[in-house]
Amino acid sequence: MYQPRKRGYRKDNATLRWSLPDRVFFACGACHILAYAFLERWGTPGMQALWIRPAAGQTGNHVFVDGGDWVFDYHGYANRPQFLAHVWRGARRRWPGWDATLVPLPRDVLISEQKSRGYDGLWLREPGQFLHDAMPRANAYLDRFRAPAVRTAR
Structure with a gap:
């Protein structure tokens, strides 16, 4: 959960979204x-993909x-309990009362809109739904x- 600070950023602007630095893009x-x-x-x-579902x-x-x-995400590797505590703490600072669940996702769901x-x-x-193939x-x-x-x- 990262919010780009680029002036005029909108998720529906494919060119602007693609031009974000890699870390921000991911x-x-x-x-x-x-x-x-x-x-x-x-x-x-x-290993599995997990979705933080608000x-x-x-x-x-x-x-x-x-x-x-x-865990692994755009930051790289992190200790799982510390990562989850960091995510929850940051989200609750931004959105008081925020909560979420962890949902396992099958690998094929990650690349299929349907x-x-x-x-x-x-x-x-x-x-392929980004400006270029991601x-x-x-x-x-x-x-x-x-x-x-x-x-x-052992």
């Missing part, structure tokens, strides 16, 4: 594309990858990060 409406690209590149059965009548959607004790509409309150753009941009952004650490059983 925070403001393309977080699901980044989550999909991450899962395609490094996903394991223990309570009825509230705003503040976000999709991130849950790896168990860590399938995303099967979730009340969710509407995701497909990679998938190559997501993959290039992921190049900045290392693969997640894989735990081995």
Whole structure:
């Protein structure tokens, strides 16, 4: 949940949205594309995409990858409990009384507008519905990060 501070920014302006810096682009409406690209590149059965679904009548959607004790989004990797506390604290500072639930999303929902509409309150753009295809941009952004650490059983 990040709000761009660019003068005249509007989500329906495809050119302005595409021109946002990568971090802001993947925070403001393309977080699901980044989550999909991450899962395609490094996903394991223990990882899933989670949607922060705001309570009825509230705003503040976000999709991130849950790896168990860590998460990944446009910030990179973070400790899961600290990340969730940070999100809730920040949202409640901006919107007093804010609350949300975590909803697991199947991987194919992340890149399908039609399938995303099967979730009340969710509407995701497909990679090709941006000014340009967002998938190559997501993959290039992921190049900045290392693969997640894989735990081995003892």
